[in-house]
Amino acid sequence: QLQASxxxxxxxxxxxxxxxxxxxxxxxxxxxxxxxxxxGKEREFVxxxxxxxxxTRYVDSVKGRFTxxxxxxxxxxxxxxxxxxxxxxxxxxCAAQSSASHxxxxxxxxxxxxxxxxxxxxxxx
Numbered sequence: 001q002l003q004a005s006x007x008x009x010x011x012x013x014x015x016x017x018x019x020x021x022x023x024x025x026x027x028x029x030x031x032x033x034x035x036x037x038x039x040g041k042e043r044e045f046v047x048x049x050x051x052x053x054x055x056t057r058y059v060d061s062v063k064g065r066f067t068x069x070x071x072x073x074x075x076x077x078x079x080x081x082x083x084x085x086x087x088x089x090x091x092x093x094c095a096a097q098s099s100a101s102h103x104x105x106x107x108x109x110x111x112x113x114x115x116x117x118x119x120x121x122x123x124x125x
Contacts, residue, residue, distance in 0.1 A: 020094030
């Protein structure tokens with residue numbers, strides 16, 4: 001089970017930190033990802049982190065502003081979002097996929113087998 005939290009209403013330029021808590025699994029066996037879906041748009045990949053945190057990947061639009069990290073001791077993955085823009089407004093979802101590789105950072109929605117419920121981020125201009 002994945003539980004996302006940390007969303008809210010902020011102004012452009014502000015920061016937010018999303019968290020996703022995992023239960024019922026050996027967290028360190030899973031690559032973790034964040035996706036988002038804006039109103040009227042398809043879900044898109046945002047960021048992924050490999051099972052040991054050694055590898056990360058980002059969509060170009062958030063590079064340099066967002067940072068994904070994980071704490072395997074606390075079964076949690078975070079998405080630190082800085083310099084937020086109105087176009088970052090979306091429901092953000094965390095996802096998990098078991099992986100034998102320490103470097104696997106999947107970017108496709110179909111690559112993930114487990115999903116959280118989503119947390120809404122609204123950025124006003």
